[in-house]
Amino acid sequence: MRPEDTTKTIDAAIQAAVWAPSVHNTQPWSFAVDGEEIALRADSDRKLRVGDITGREQLISCGAALENMRIALRAMGREALVRVLPDPDRPALMATVRLGEPVEPDEHTLMLYGQVERRRTHRAGFTDQPIPDRLLDELAQQAALEGARLTPIRSTAAVRVLAALTEAAQEVQAQATLFTMDVIRWGRAPESGRADGVPAEAYPREPVTTEPAFAQRDYAHGRPWGGEADRLTATSTGLIAVLTTLADSREDWIAAGQALQRVLLHASAHDVRAAFHTQSLEMVHLREFARQELLSGEYPQMIMRLGFTPDEGIGVRRPIDEVREDTGA
Template sequence: MKDPEPNDPWLTSEHDFPESASLPERLRYLVGFAILAPSGHNTQPWLFAIGSQGLALLADRSRALPVVDPEDRELIMSCGAALFHLTVAMRHYRMEPGVTLFPDESDLDLLARVEVAGVYDPTLEEERLFMAIKKRHTNRCPFLDQPVPDLELDSLRAAAESSGARLDLFSDDNSKSALASLIATGDRIQARNKHFRRELAAWLRPNRSYRSDGIPGYAMGVGDMKSRLGPFVVRTFDWGDGQAAKDEQLAAGSPVLAVLSTDGDDHRSWLQAGMALDHVLLLAADYGIQASYLNQPIEVAELRRELVSIVGETRYPQIVLRMGYGTEDRRTPRRPASHVVVRE
């Protein structure tokens, strides 16, 4: 059998599944797909405790972002995305996932327990979601001036709803302009905060970095030389006006802006929002639609309150996306499964 854990987790082969191995060995292999999920600043804030009967998904608070994400809302959403990746992979390999969210209310680091509930026969749509895992990656570059078909937008809305969230999609110029203005305001507010700048700079990586986390310069369209200077510049200077102008143009020029929202705003809602987000992103990737995050209006509390007026007074906006078609972009790195798997 081939090595199931290559140096680059993106190269994990679906054909190397150890079908005759023990359950812990099979689950360890499946974690190799879970870790390909998106996360804020590519922090990858998850751990997987594998036991004889299943696994536990744990929040790795050592990878928290206390300035931009003081309540760990985005951290938990990232873990929800990894959980959805895991369940998609389980179904592909004919394992029915039995998922219990927050099984121990006294332990908020224990986000979910996952067991094999039986043999599963995946649907065609579920198989397509699995095949989309390696297609999905964040694209921060400008999108093509090409509309997304209404039928596919309807499917993305349905995917979010089936996972316990709501996806509001905006393709008209007035709505996009209003959202783009909030995004730009968020840029200016965040960049004025030296603590925010320091936190962001700590997760920026040179293009040739050996690190398997964080945001490499190439993910932002930056060349090798600038990627080495990036952390210093971001940490030292207030770059808010320049970033605001760039992001406002990027948002207003995208075919679609999206706001994912939930009924509640607690840990369970955040975890479910992450699962819903991942469902949307995988389905979008299957359609050839790319996405990136412009979450400034949610990360800045006063702007989040303004965003509520757009999605409805009874909703809690959790993430803002831009969606469209673009050229292929390089994937951001991932830590191998051996770095995130612990024994129960």
């Protein structure tokens, strides 16, 4: 491959990576390029200081970025040779991705790649349109490909419990100054020029009531921020689903991020979007309660609502020249 072609391919892979979802859109990653290898690193300055002490959510975010790189490279006709957590002495090094042999991209990979910049996180209610069972089965298969399990929560009682856990965690966190500072730090004012954090237009100005209600983060913190009501007035809770893993190591968190991103991209291709609710997973005892009482002992990595919405969503990302560096000679 010519050097200019290699550069173009690597730039496209990093461009795809930065469009991955991340907690509060912190974009907690950076990329170092050496020849035909990309090093994906966690950016400690962008980790939540209180809500993510263990780094679990940061590693899930980095796992989603890694999945986007893998998909992008295959879509461009190159296999991705991945090593996850390759160096115990460099805990910030999440993975290395080396350009492998030429491959013929399959139709599904091209479909997923086409959703990388289209996918958006939702922060309001959904329409009443149900998600077809066949699509839910496909989403579960996508998660399984990366070693995780996606479970739609069918029990009304279990949905109420998850909603109550989310509400309890949100209420406690809203009263805790340090938790609140994590959220305020990443809430963007209207017309802000920042290329990270949660845009004020990405959530409704007035809370949308669903039944049962899943508490939303208060990024506005009492200020009159938020999107126009007519764009964000759907009131269905949507389908509740939980992404779990059998173990709870750093490798599992990265795998969960890869599984999550495959699910989100496949869902986006069918116009299904996701709203995330991680409040209860940031509190050890509530996460453990959900694991033991609702999830058969598996570790919850993401609680989400899935559904259809007329809102196209707003996305902002840092340009790759802010997250990329060349380390080769």
